Amino acid sequence: xxxxxxxxxxxxxxxxAGNKERNMPATSMEELVSLCKRRGFIFQGSxxxxxxxxxxxxxxxGVELKxxxxxxxxRANVYERDDMEGLDSSIIMHRLVLRHSGHEATxxxxxxxxxxxxxxxxxDHLVKDQKADVIAKVAAHMGADPENFPALVAALNxxxxxxxxxxRASGVRDAFSGExxxxxxxxxxxxxxxxxxGPVADEESYGYLRPETAQGIFTxxxxxxxxxxxxxPFGIAQIGKAFRNEITPRNFIFxxxxxxxxxxxxxxTPGTDEDWHAHWLEKRLSWWEAQGVPRSKIEILDVPxxxxxxxxxxxxxxxxxxPTLGHEExxxxxxxxxxxxxxxxxxxxxxxxxxxxxxNNDSIAKLTIPHPDTNKPVVPFVIEPSAGVDRAxxxxxxxxxxxxxxxxxxxxxxxxxxxxxxxxxxxxxxxxRNKPELVELARQIKSDLQQLGLGRILLEDSGNIGKxxxxxxxxxxxxxxxxxxxxxxxxxxxxxxxxxxxxxxxRDTLQQQRVAISDLSGWLQxxxx
RNA sequence: GCGGGAGUAGCUCAGCUGGUAGAGCACUACCUUGCCAAGGUAGAUGUCGCGCGUUCGAAUCGCGUCUCCCGCUCCA
Numbered sequence: 001x002x003x004x005x006x007x008x009x010x011x012x013x014x015x016x017a018g019n020k021e022r023n024m025p026a027t028s029m030e031e032l033v034s035l036c037k038r039r040g041f042i043f044q045g046s047x048x049x050x051x052x053x054x055x056x057x058x059x060x061x062g063v064e065l066k067x068x069x070x071x072x073x074x075r076a077n078v079y080e081r082d083d084m085e086g087l088d089s090s091i092i093m094h095r096l097v098l099r100h101s102g103h104e105a106t107x108x109x110x111x112x113x114x115x116x117x118x119x120x121x122x123x124d125h126l127v128k129d130q131k132a133d134v135i136a137k138v139a140a141h142m143g144a145d146p147e148n149f150p151a152l153v154a155a156l157n158x159x160x161x162x163x164x165x166x167x168r169a170s171g172v173r174d175a176f177s178g179e180x181x182x183x184x185x186x187x188x189x190x191x192x193x194x195x196x197x198g199p200v201a202d203e204e205s206y207g208y209l210r211p212e213t214a215q216g217i218f219t220x221x222x223x224x225x226x227x228x229x230x231x232x233p234f235g236i237a238q239i240g241k242a243f244r245n246e247i248t249p250r251n252f253i254f255x256x257x258x259x260x261x262x263x264x265x266x267x268x269t270p271g272t273d274e275d276w277h278a279h280w281l282e283k284r285l286s287w288w289e290a291q292g293v294p295r296s297k298i299e300i301l302d303v304p305x306x307x308x309x310x311x312x313x314x315x316x317x318x319x320x321x322x323p324t325l326g327h328e329e330x331x332x333x334x335x336x337x338x339x340x341x342x343x344x345x346x347x348x349x350x351x352x353x354x355x356x357x358x359x360n361n362d363s364i365a366k367l368t369i370p371h372p373d374t375n376k377p378v379v380p381f382v383i384e385p386s387a388g389v390d391r392a393x394x395x396x397x398x399x400x401x402x403x404x405x406x407x408x409x410x411x412x413x414x415x416x417x418x419x420x421x422x423x424x425x426x427x428x429x430x431x432x433r434n435k436p437e438l439v440e441l442a443r444q445i446k447s448d449l450q451q452l453g454l455g456r457i458l459l460e461d462s463g464n465i466g467k468x469x470x471x472x473x474x475x476x477x478x479x480x481x482x483x484x485x486x487x488x489x490x491x492x493x494x495x496x497x498x499x500x501x502x503x504x505x506x507r508d509t510l511q512q513q514r515v516a517i518s519d520l521s522g523w524l525q526x527x528x529x
Numbered sequence: 530g531c532g533g534g535a536g537u538a539g540c541u542c543a544g545c546u547g548g549u550a551g552a553g554c555a556c557u558a559c560c561u562u563g564c565c566a567a568g569g570u571a572g573a574u575g576u577c578g579c580g581c582g583u584u585c586g587a588a589u590c591g592c593g594u595c596u597c598c599c600g601c602u603c604c605a
Contacts, residue, residue, distance in 0.1 A: 030598070038540055038555090044596070050579060051596040106605045113530070113602090120530060120602045191605065211605080247530080247603045255604070309605060329604095410566075432563060462556085466565040473565090485562055503564080510565070 029324040032397060033252055035413065039475050041065065041397070041423075042253060054249030054257035061475055062393075064423035064456055066260075069291065069392050070239050072420060073262045076287050077237050084264070085224055087238045089216025091209055092195060096362050098208045100343050101215050103192060106310050110157050110186035112167065114174045121175070123163065123186045124153045129175050137170035160186045193243045193257075209243040214384060216240075217265040218340045222365050232372050232380055233276065235266035239389070251325055253390040260389035265382050269372055270338065270354065273313075273381035277335045280385045281316055284331060288318070291392070292399050292418045297321040298330070311355075313337040320395050330395055331387040338379040341367040351379050396421060400476060406510075415476030416508055419528045424477040426524060427460040429468050431484040442483045445502070445517065449481075452521055454528050473507060479524065480505040487517075 036042040041062035045055030058066055078084045098104050110123040127138055128149065139146035142155040142162065156163040164185040174181040193209040210216065217236045224236055239262045249255050268276045285295055301317040308315055313335040320330040339355035342348060345367035348360060368377035400415040419425070428446040430438035439461055446459040458477075460468045465482065472480055482503045485491050489499035501514045504523070515523050 028598090033597085034540070047596090050594085053596070103605075111530090111603080122603075244604085250598095250604090252597095311605095406565080408565085412566080429564095432561075434560070435562090464561095464565095464567065465563070466567060467555095468566090469564080470566045482564070484564080491562080505564080512564075 029252055032324065032394075032401065035401075035474065036062070036397070054246060054255070056253050056256060056390075061423040065396070065417075065421060066389060066393055068421045068423070068455070069396060070260075070262065070389060072291060073287070073387070074237070074239065076290075077235075077262075077264060081235075083234045085228055085230065085234070085236050087217060087220055087224065087236050088240060089213070089220055089238065091241055091243075092197070092207045093210050093215060093219075095207055097215050097219055097344075098192060098211070100358070100360050100362065101218075101340065102310050102343065102358070103208075103211055103215075110160065110163075112164075112186045113184045114181035115184060116174070116179070116182045119174060123156055126167075126172065126175070127152070127156065130170075130172055134170050134172060138166045138172065141166035141169055156186070191245050193245055211244050212242050212386070213238045213240045213261045213263045214265060214340070214386065217263065218344055218367075221267070221341060221367050225369055230369075232369055233266065233268040233272065235264050237262075237264045239263075253394055254322075254325060254328065256390060261386060262389055262392070263384065263386045265336075265340075265384050267341075267369070267380040267382055270378065270381045273335055273337070273383060276383045277314065277316075277333065280333055280383050284318065284333060284385050284387070288320075288330070288395075290418070291396055291421065292416075293320060293330075293392075293395050294399075297399075299327055301329075309334070311336045311339040313339075313355075320391075322395065323398050323401075328391075330391050331385060334384045334386070336382040336384050338381055340382060341379045345379060351377075353379060354381075412470060412473050414473040414507065417476040417478070419478045422476045422478050423456060424458050424472070424475060425455045425479070425528055427458045427468065427472045427477050427480045429460045429465060429480055429482045431465055431482055433461050435485075437488050437490075438483050438485070441488060445481065445483065445520065449521065449524065452525060454524065469505060476507070478507050478528065480507075481520065482512075 033042075039061055040059035043057045043059055044051045045057050046052040047057075074086070078086050095104070111120055112123050112126060113120045127135060130138070132146075135152075136146045138156075139152050142152060142159075144152040144155040146152065156166070164183060167181075167183040171180050172183065173179060192211050194206050195209060196205055197207050198205050217238055220236070224230065240260065241258060242261050243258055246255055246257055249257055264280070266276060266280065281300070285298065285300075288298060289295055297320060299319040299321070301319050303312075303315040303317055311334070315332055315334040317329045318331040318333070319327040321327050337355045338353050339357060342351065342353040342355050343357045343360060344363055345351065345365065346360065346363045347366055348357060351368065366377070368379055370376065371378040396417065397415070400417045402414045402416050404412050404414060406412060415422075417423075426449055428442045428449070430442040432438055442461070443459055446457050449457045460472070460480075462468070463471070469480055482505065484503065486495045486498035487500065487502050489496065491498070498514060500518070501516050502520065503512045504515055504520075505512045
């Protein structure tokens with residue numbers, strides 16, 4: 001049995017749980033991983049040198065699927081709205097960006113191990129879960145106020161050796177065993193990738209690979225406002241790579257160290273943030289639906305206060321029910337209040353910030369925009385719908401994966417992608433490979449269809465017709481166009497009127513119909529929109 | 530990081546107590562007036578994850594390491 005959902009508190013189930021008729025979903029991750037490798041969707045990173053944990057490469061079909069998902073997102077969130085701008089900011093960022101964003105502090109949580117049972121805990125979580133008298137002892141040992149927990153954590157984090165003594169001297173218990181633990185010295189785990197900039201690696205010449213694309217949006221807030229004359233409310237969208245040094249990358253492309261994000265930072269007037277938060281929740285759910293990830297399989301988690309990230313006022317996590325993983329986060333929609341722009345702006349004290357930010361004497365920009373009512377400068381609130389491309393791809397793949405038993409008893413694997421996401425749109429197949437007339441005409445049709453800009457069109461002239469159909473089922477090609485002897489008018493008599501027509505075979509229904517070559521472009525354009 | 534399992538052809542796997550690697554499918558070429566993994570003929574394919582050790586000899590035994598899966602832990 002697989003582990004059940006890790007959900008803590010479900011706000012609601014969006015939509016009725018209409019269980020769609022399905023022969024069989026992917027039951028194991030291995031099955032998906034195997035298909036992905038066999039057909040060229042996803043490969044292990046650095047594979048020929050033994051692989052590298054938490055890194056994956058997208059193959060010929062994977063890159064198409066990924067590009068299609070990103071294009072669908074961009075279309076829905078940038079082109080089809082009037083209040084959005086796009087951005088593509090750099091991956092390596094100034095260390096001060098990640099310092100003032102709060103990541104430098106919160107991305108390096110010290111961890112301690114209990115040598116008795118080899119359990120590992122975050123130091124602050126471990127101390128927080130102790131009884132009051134134990135916390136008091138720890139605080140006394142550290143010379144900190146037991147009532148001020150953040151200060152206590154700061155003291156513990158600052159001095160690992162002393163923290164270690166405090167844990168031992170205070171009888172800190174292991175939450176799992178309930179016994180007093182034999183604690184190691186806290187070890188920092190840096191979750192951000194650091195890199196040196198320039199040829200000389202010295203103390204100060206380093207930067208970070210961004211752990212989220214969002215920071216590039218915040219640091220360009222003023223540039224975008226100044227260059228586009230945007231007023232509130234408006235948003236900035238960005239798709240790009242982000243890097244997190246996860247302790248335990250797991251579950252194929254679900255938790256990886258190099259990931260791609262599709263992020264929106266939507267800037268609005270303080271006080272309107274809750275309405276916009278609801279707006280984006282709705283928008284995002286309907287987008288997922290359009291990608292073939294139904295609402296009935298997404299649980300909306302209203303993240304409990306104590307689990308919120310350091311920047312968040314309130315967050316909805318969209319928990320998709322992965323057939324292979326149970327409910328896991330596919331997108332987070334956070335209300336980041338004025339935390340980010342407030343953290344990165346100069347003159348913080350003049351701006352009536354709501355969020356508690358740390359002092360910033362480094363920024364040279366005031367990140368304000370005129371209030372729509374008063375025209376006075378204001379730091380806007382931010383709603384952030386942030387989705388992982390890799391997780392989206394895994395969800396789309398999971399939903400599309402179908403194993404069917406045909407009427408003749410044979411089994412087939414089909415990826416029932418929505419047509420706009422399918423890596424290959426159309427396969428053009430000559431019925432026999434050794435008839436140059438068929439192959440030539442198929443090649444010509446392929447070339448003509450390619451000009452339509454629908455995406456990838458493939459000339460499929462290997463194997464036999466049955467194998468070609470099955471192969472394209474397995475990669476989710478919605479339509480196969482077959483050129484046969486009727487097409488080239490080599491069947492005398494009864495089928496003479498079929499000259500100039502081809503068959504189109506539907507991936508899901510297996511039905512075929514004849515369409516004139518002259519009508520083919522229009523027919524496919526209508527279906528693949 | 531801990532515990533358990535696994536890694537052999539593109540895929541799924543067999544390979545006993547050590548004797549130098551196999552099957553099915555897939556693949557490639559040719560043939561087939563052929564429509565749902567069809568039929569015929571021929572063919573290619575492996576550092577047995579990697580390294581070290583034991584041994585006359587290692588896919589097989591031991592140690593280390595990398596990767597994947599499961600369970601903990603972690604996932605700001």
